[in-house]
Every structure is written in structure tokens, then in C-alpha cells.
Amino acid sequence: MSSSRRRGRPLPLRNGVDPVRIRLADPGQGPRSIPEELRRRFPDRLAELTVALEAGQVVTADGAPVTADGAPVTAATRRHRGMDVWMYRTPEPEIPVPFEVEVLHADDRLVVVDKPHYLATTPRAGHVTETALVRLRRDLALDDLAPAHRLDRLTAGVLVFTVDPVHRGAYQELFAARRVTKTYLAVATAPDGVPTERQRSSRIVKTRGVLQAAEVDGEPDAHTRITLLGTRGDGAGRIGLYRLEPTTGRTHQLRVHMNALGTPILGDDLYPRVLDVAPGDFSTPLQLLAESIAFTDPVSGENREFATRRTLDAWTREQDQGGHPGNPPSASAPNSCKL
Numbered sequence: 001m002s003s004s005r006r007r008g009r010p011l012p013l014r015n016g017v018d019p020v021r022i023r024l025a026d027p028g029q030g031p032r033s034i035p036e037e038l039r040r041r042f043p044d045r046l047a048e049l050t051v052a053l054e055a056g057q058v059v060t061a062d063g064a065p066v067t068a069d070g071a072p073v074t075a076a077t078r079r080h081r082g083m084d085v086w087m088y089r090t091p092e093p094e095i096p097v098p099f100e101v102e103v104l105h106a107d108d109r110l111v112v113v114d115k116p117h118y119l120a121t122t123p124r125a126g127h128v129t130e131t132a133l134v135r136l137r138r139d140l141a142l143d144d145l146a147p148a149h150r151l152d153r154l155t156a157g158v159l160v161f162t163v164d165p166v167h168r169g170a171y172q173e174l175f176a177a178r179r180v181t182k183t184y185l186a187v188a189t190a191p192d193g194v195p196t197e198r199q200r201s202s203r204i205v206k207t208r209g210v211l212q213a214a215e216v217d218g219e220p221d222a223h224t225r226i227t228l229l230g231t232r233g234d235g236a237g238r239i240g241l242y243r244l245e246p247t248t249g250r251t252h253q254l255r256v257h258m259n260a261l262g263t264p265i266l267g268d269d270l271y272p273r274v275l276d277v278a279p280g281d282f283s284t285p286l287q288l289l290a291e292s293i294a295f296t297d298p299v300s301g302e303n304r305e306f307a308t309r310r311t312l313d314a315w316t317r318e319q320d321q322g323g324h325p326g327n328p329p330s331a332s333a334p335n336s337c338k339l
Helices: 034-041 043-054 132-140 165-176 253-260
Strands: 020-023 058-061 084-087 102-106 110-115 156-162 181-189 197-205 214-216 222-232 239-246 288-296 303-307
Touching (some): 034 058, 034 084, 043 058, 132 156, 239 253
Antiparallel strands (some): 020 084, 181 288, 197 222, 222 239, 288 303
């Protein structure tokens, strides 16, 4: 499948990665030459910038919808207030995530995948090329692919992307308005006496620059229903398989709620305490899996439901996890493909 260039982006993707937009300073606040201004702002990328300018891969756009390529920047390009410049920036080297993305479903509007642990949904901070979005755009040749929602980098499971920008807003609004039913599976500690059914409602705040989210006083804005499906072991080593059903989507909500109830999820490097995990250490994945997503399609009106084929390492495939209602078999279906 292929799609047209995204409206408002005057350069195509490069290896699945968007070009970057740079807002120039007003002409009176810096060099009048655009190449000179760019060299001043990016002194660590002078060689790369020179090659891009010579190749015509630094272009202008005024912020209005773009239907054709932007104009290549030259030394004679005139600057004006509010001008944008678009260009490519080579991502920093990243440690490859050695797990595949499995496509569960694909049509003209949606691509639904089974995301592995450790792979970010979209580019952010130090994760650019090693993200589900960039891999899928590159391997499926879908330049306009965009996520309808997100999963944390450490959480595996069902993730929905939109294909056609015409319908993107309808699907994103579906998730934003919480008209989607989601279930998760988690393996966590299971002390003696832990209830089979629990609910947790609280107010969760995630402060920028602080790794952990925290429950604070105030009107609850996060709610999770928790069902213990089975246990294994005894004493301090007793663990349980839980189904988690959130009706809200706060940052780290499931991890925070499970920890607050005294049953932290196995493999969690933030709760109850922050652990120092070496980059590239994929040995202890968070035992949290987005099990299923169901909704009424806002375009066709049909009922849609997608389920993971993954399992959690801490709970063997041969035992309880595969036998619970709603948990699919681990084998791939004939229409699936791996990227």
C-alpha cells in the first residue's frame, strides 16, 4: 500500500522518518542569510548541512498547507517573519530493539499491530528509528501512517494506527473520548489474601522531568478494574496473572495502580523504586501486555475487535494464560506478517 505526501510536509519521509521543521528568527534578530542562520544554529552538523543545501534538501514553507515541494533554500532566498524551513536531520545511532512488530490487521483505514516490549510507539527523545511508527512507515510504504493512540515503550501488545489522513481525526477522537474497550494482562506479585476482584480510583500526576508518576489528593481521574485470574507459587514468591481493565488512560496508570495496591508488576523498573537498567538490556521485560481493543468503527459502524498473540514470559504458555477467556492463542494467523 502507498499514500500521498502528508499535507503540510514539503519533503517526503526519509527511511520512515519525518523531516524537521525549523522556525527562523525574525530577519532583524539574526543573520539575513538562511544558510548562515542554519550554520549558526547547528554548528555540530556543518558537513551534513552543506550536503543538504547543495542537494536542495533544505526547503522553505510558510506554514500554509503545502501541496507541492517547498522551494529549495539558496544564499539568495529571502527571509521574512514567520518563515519555516524544513530539512532532514540524521538520527543519532540507536541500539536496535531485537524484536519484531507483527501486523494483526491491515485495510485502507487501519493497521493494527502487536508491538513488542522495548519498542517506542513514536519518535521521542533518543528513540527515533527504533519505533513502531518508523518501522511500519518504512516497511509498509505508508508515509501518512499515524498512531490512533499510544503504548508505553515497555508495554507490549495491540496498537492501532490510522492509514488515511481523511479519517484520522475520527479514530483519534474515538480513543480520546474513551469509546474504546481495552484489556491488559499483567504478571505481578500475589500476596496471600489478595482479592480476586479489586478496583482502584485515584488522581495521578506525572511531573515533567520526574520518572515516576504519583497519586495525589484530589478528584480521581484514573480508574482501573483488576481481576486475579490465577496464582502460582506460595509465600513471598507467589505471583498472579491479572486482567486489567482501565476506563481512563493516565500516564503509567496501570503500573501506578498495581504498585499502590501492593502488587507491583514484575519487570517494572520504576515502581516501586527506580532501577538503573543499562541501555540495550532486554533481559527483563515489563510483564504488561495490551491484550485486546474493541470499538465501534466511527467510519463504517462495524464492531471491531483485535487481540494480541503474544504471551508474558513470567507466565508459561502451556498453563493458565492461554486458557482464560479473551486471551488468544500464541500462534500467528495466516494473514499476519512480521516486520
